[in-house]
Amino acid sequence: MTVALEGRGLSRAFGGFRALDGVDISVESGQIRGLIGPNGAGKSTLIDVLSGRAQNWSGQIFLDGEEITHLKIQDRRHRGLARSFQRTNIFPTVSIGMQLTVASRALGDSGLAEVVEALNLGPLLDHQAAKVSYGDQRRLDLALALVGRPRVLLLDEPAAGLTVEESLTLAGILRDLVRRWGTTVLIVEHDMEVIFSICDRITVLNLGKTLAEGGPDQVRRDPAVVSAYLGSQA
Amino acid sequence: MLIQVLNGVVYGGLLYLLAVGLVLIFGLREIVNFAHGALFMLGSYIGFSIAASYDFWLGLLGSLVAMTAIGICLDAAVLRPLRKHDHMVTVLVTFGILLVLEAFATAVWGKSYRSMTPPAIFSGTVDIAGQPFPVYRLFVIAVSLCVAAALTAWLRFSRIGLYVRASSVDPTTTAILGVDTDRLSLIVVGLGTGLAGLSGVVAAPLMALSPTMGNFILIESFIVVVVGGLGSFSGALVAALLIGQIHNFGAIYLPWASTMLPFLLMVGVLIWRPSGLAGKRT
Amino acid sequence: MTTADTRIDGPGFRVARQRNGRLVAIACIALALGFLAPHLIPSLLWMSLLTQAVVDMTLATSVGILYRQNGRISFGQAAFFGLGAYTFGVITVREFGSAELALVAALVVPTLIAFLLGLVIARIPGVAHAMLTLAVGQALYEIAFKWRALANGDDGMSVPLPDTIFGIDSDFFQSPATMLVFCWSLLVLTLFGLALMARSPFGQLTEVIRENDERARFIGYGTTLPRAIIYGVSAFIAAMAGILQTLYDGYISPQMLHWSASGMALIMAIVGGPKILWGPALGAFILFFFKDIAGDATEYWPALVGGTLIVVTLLLPEGFAGLILKLLARATGRADRGRS
Numbered sequence: 001m002t003v004a005l006e007g008r009g010l011s012r013a014f015g016g017f018r019a020l021d022g023v024d025i026s027v028e029s030g031q032i033r034g035l036i037g038p039n040g041a042g043k044s045t046l047i048d049v050l051s052g053r054a055q056n057w058s059g060q061i062f063l064d065g066e067e068i069t070h071l072k073i074q075d076r077r078h079r080g081l082a083r084s085f086q087r088t089n090i091f092p093t094v095s096i097g098m099q100l101t102v103a104s105r106a107l108g109d110s111g112l113a114e115v116v117e118a119l120n121l122g123p124l125l126d127h128q129a130a131k132v133s134y135g136d137q138r139r140l141d142l143a144l145a146l147v148g149r150p151r152v153l154l155l156d157e158p159a160a161g162l163t164v165e166e167s168l169t170l171a172g173i174l175r176d177l178v179r180r181w182g183t184t185v186l187i188v189e190h191d192m193e194v195i196f197s198i199c200d201r202i203t204v205l206n207l208g209k210t211l212a213e214g215g216p217d218q219v220r221r222d223p224a225v226v227s228a229y230l231g232s233q234a
Numbered sequence: 235m236l237i238q239v240l241n242g243v244v245y246g247g248l249l250y251l252l253a254v255g256l257v258l259i260f261g262l263r264e265i266v267n268f269a270h271g272a273l274f275m276l277g278s279y280i281g282f283s284i285a286a287s288y289d290f291w292l293g294l295l296g297s298l299v300a301m302t303a304i305g306i307c308l309d310a311a312v313l314r315p316l317r318k319h320d321h322m323v324t325v326l327v328t329f330g331i332l333l334v335l336e337a338f339a340t341a342v343w344g345k346s347y348r349s350m351t352p353p354a355i356f357s358g359t360v361d362i363a364g365q366p367f368p369v370y371r372l373f374v375i376a377v378s379l380c381v382a383a384a385l386t387a388w389l390r391f392s393r394i395g396l397y398v399r400a401s402s403v404d405p406t407t408t409a410i411l412g413v414d415t416d417r418l419s420l421i422v423v424g425l426g427t428g429l430a431g432l433s434g435v436v437a438a439p440l441m442a443l444s445p446t447m448g449n450f451i452l453i454e455s456f457i458v459v460v461v462g463g464l465g466s467f468s469g470a471l472v473a474a475l476l477i478g479q480i481h482n483f484g485a486i487y488l489p490w491a492s493t494m495l496p497f498l499l500m501v502g503v504l505i506w507r508p509s510g511l512a513g514k515r516t
Numbered sequence: 517m518t519t520a521d522t523r524i525d526g527p528g529f530r531v532a533r534q535r536n537g538r539l540v541a542i543a544c545i546a547l548a549l550g551f552l553a554p555h556l557i558p559s560l561l562w563m564s565l566l567t568q569a570v571v572d573m574t575l576a577t578s579v580g581i582l583y584r585q586n587g588r589i590s591f592g593q594a595a596f597f598g599l600g601a602y603t604f605g606v607i608t609v610r611e612f613g614s615a616e617l618a619l620v621a622a623l624v625v626p627t628l629i630a631f632l633l634g635l636v637i638a639r640i641p642g643v644a645h646a647m648l649t650l651a652v653g654q655a656l657y658e659i660a661f662k663w664r665a666l667a668n669g670d671d672g673m674s675v676p677l678p679d680t681i682f683g684i685d686s687d688f689f690q691s692p693a694t695m696l697v698f699c700w701s702l703l704v705l706t707l708f709g710l711a712l713m714a715r716s717p718f719g720q721l722t723e724v725i726r727e728n729d730e731r732a733r734f735i736g737y738g739t740t741l742p743r744a745i746i747y748g749v750s751a752f753i754a755a756m757a758g759i760l761q762t763l764y765d766g767y768i769s770p771q772m773l774h775w776s777a778s779g780m781a782l783i784m785a786i787v788g789g790p791k792i793l794w795g796p797a798l799g800a801f802i803l804f805f806f807k808d809i810a811g812d813a814t815e816y817w818p819a820l821v822g823g824t825l826i827v828v829t830l831l832l833p834e835g836f837a838g839l840i841l842k843l844l845a846r847a848t849g850r851a852d853r854g855r856s
Contacts, residue, residue, distance in 0.1 A: 073733040091727035102724050106736035322589050323829050333822030460647045497655040
């Protein structure tokens, strides 16, 4: 297995608070990697750093073995590194069809039809994004990340705000799509059911550091994880 | 040299009085008030009219009171109803108010320049470092320093001051925490406008009164607010004194470029630090 | 799979082509009206007023396009208006080059400056952006005001035209009957060009960037360059208006660059409705004729403008153009219901 995405010594501080404190992460090609941890563990910060959104951070990032540490957001995207957002991040007054068309103009339309079909956006293409339901907006957010068949996908709580049923459906759709494409995925999700149902491997962050890493069962049984995270929920 | 520095402080002090009003209003309502220069002008004329019939001090007081009342009306009648709109819309409305106020002043006081004499006890000069310096200018410096000190103390030690500071950092959260931002805004906009009136009267003996007298100083106060960092009180003080000096020394050493220097400073600061010297938000 | 494909590309394109047809038709009618205007308008004074109004409409359009395609509000648009006027005037009067060269330079220089400026300030949103444009505009005003050797400082300078420009008799530019047609045609072509641009992939991209700059980068676009290009386009149109005014008046003054002129242009755009392409031009037209109505009380025209602005922002968030569209939609809706 080759490594698709690798971060070395990733750190980011806000004032005195270390949101990310020397995290190493390496995701193998084709793997679906879960990223969990209590609130404030640094999950979203890690996604922001990897995707190029964060500023003032240190460390190195490699995509398929090439260093992308200093690349801008859009250049990372063109190299095949895409992301979705925890807070829906779309183009409110633009029609859904036009958003996807503009995106595919930059990234190529391979897989666009597949994405539209899988996420059931077909009937909504003429609608303004702000005027469709929240669930539809979440799927649009995801679709914008999937345009052009990215090789590595960073998902920041794709099911945030959805009902249990909706999030499991979405997880199923996502899993099928990325398995078919062989996409590498790093997914942050609070819903443990989603995480354990789709992930091959899980990284646990706590207080900006890697607490544990392993297969779902291994992580579930790790005493440190249980006390730091799962314990608080049980 | 010292005289020049003092002249810079005079102008910087006046800028501070205006700029701090802008900062107060920006903190609560997140808008830059284009009408602020016109309010300064209005305050100046009100002071001028009262001083002409009675005396300077009554003019100063009358203008302060009248402008505070106008500020409260401005908040209640315009800014509050517009708070849900895009902030730029509100900014444009204040621009409309500016035009209306200028026309109003033209109608009442006419277009010709008026001048106001400083009160008798401040006429004359004192020697500073061997050179004469008008006493009135020292008074202007004293007024702005007193306002700066009082405002800082008020913001730091009073409950309302705490709310104002909190609201300037994060209005939404402050409102959620149960602070009545609408009442707060009445106080703050009233105070800011009152200070515009105060500075208008204080500045009146130093400049000619005309319906457009507020325009130039408004733009320079904008620069102060932006350079200091939108919403920052201490930043405004530092920036006002800085621009006062630049304005003054520029006029002496680079007369052909003096009026441009503040603009260049602002462009430079915004490119270097988009949120201003002390600001966190853009 | 193919069904989704056709949904995105197929009918959409057909609709676009139909609309382009309608656009060409509207532009042709508007041009024809312009050519008829001198025969329909009896008084020379009215033609002269209209010419001035069309220049204002062009300037307001330049403000509007910056808002429409960039989401930015400029408080310094008069800078590019005046820069066009000054570049033309100074080169012609100081004989740095021919009037033809001056004309080209007066279009190129403001466009280029705005483009470069756009590269720097495009990222800065909201109030800070408004302040920056204000500062840049005032800085240029100060230059024009102070630098007497350039164009007589605050007195302004008259700009006598040579006998011909590009082989066209100069009288053409200074007689209301011909200049009205010329300015109007340029405005119509400008709006037509902007409408085409808005529908092009580039126009769609700028719209997407306006809506959400960050997400636009996350779908693979650099956002600075497209924004800077819109600044350039906007300044080009403003400069064009400035040149037209200089040709017609034969006079330049620092007032052309003053921030109150920028403010007026902005108000015209807002009153008309900047979300609609022709809204700013409509706003300029309406406000210009307010001035005429104000008549002897012209001194209070700004108050009238300010009052209109306040009323419009409070009551008509989409401006007069939005109101017209809404009324039209209601009328056609009623007609449709009547038919069925």
